[in-house]
Amino acid sequence: MEASFKTKVEDKEKKYLEFIRQFKGLIEGENEEISVLANTCAALREAFGFFWIGFYLVRNEQLILGPFQGSVACYRIAKGRGVCGTAWATAQTQVVPDVEAFPGHIACSSESRSEIVVPLITNRKVHAVLDIDSNELATFDQVDKNYLEEIARILSKILYE
Ligand code: SME
Numbered sequence: 001m002e003a004s005f006k007t008k009v010e011d012k013e014k015k016y017l018e019f020i021r022q023f024k025g026l027i028e029g030e031n032e033e034i035s036v037l038a039n040t041c042a043a044l045r046e047a048f049g050f051f052w053i054g055f056y057l058v059r060n061e062q063l064i065l066g067p068f069q070g071s072v073a074c075y076r077i078a079k080g081r082g083v084c085g086t087a088w089a090t091a092q093t094q095v096v097p098d099v100e101a102f103p104g105h106i107a108c109s110s111e112s113r114s115e116i117v118v119p120l121i122t123n124r125k126v127h128a129v130l131d132i133d134s135n136e137l138a139t140f141d142q143v144d145k146n147y148l149e150e151i152a153r154i155l156s157k158i159l160y161e
Contacts, residue, residue: 005046016147038067045069052133073108082106087117097138116140120156127160
């Protein structure tokens, strides 16, 4: 297991490629959900320095707060509510350049300005969502979407297949 996810790579796409290479090593041979998701948050935080990174897990027809890195967050989110509940209900990644412009956005921190939420899916079933918040507007684009979806696929295969 490589211990450090810090990188000097500036180009975002190259950074994600290097991240995914190391990430596969980090999670190899482990399929304990909470442990793998916790280390995923830590690795993303170290590599990209995002403001808030965490997972919400589908439990009893609602999302509950799972492993995360960042400030305290709300415990439960209903299906279809907020950015996370929308990602779950639609099984589609939500890229939100300005959280104030997203109807029903749930503000866990007033510092959060933009957000991306990626569902973890197998056989059309959503098991969890990866939620990343930024304290700047329009942080996330198609590059983030593509690579975070790749990370979500890797996790889904290991944890939920
Ligand atoms: N903003 C999210 C809620 C979770 S926090 O960002 C950690 C939402 O609207 O679903």
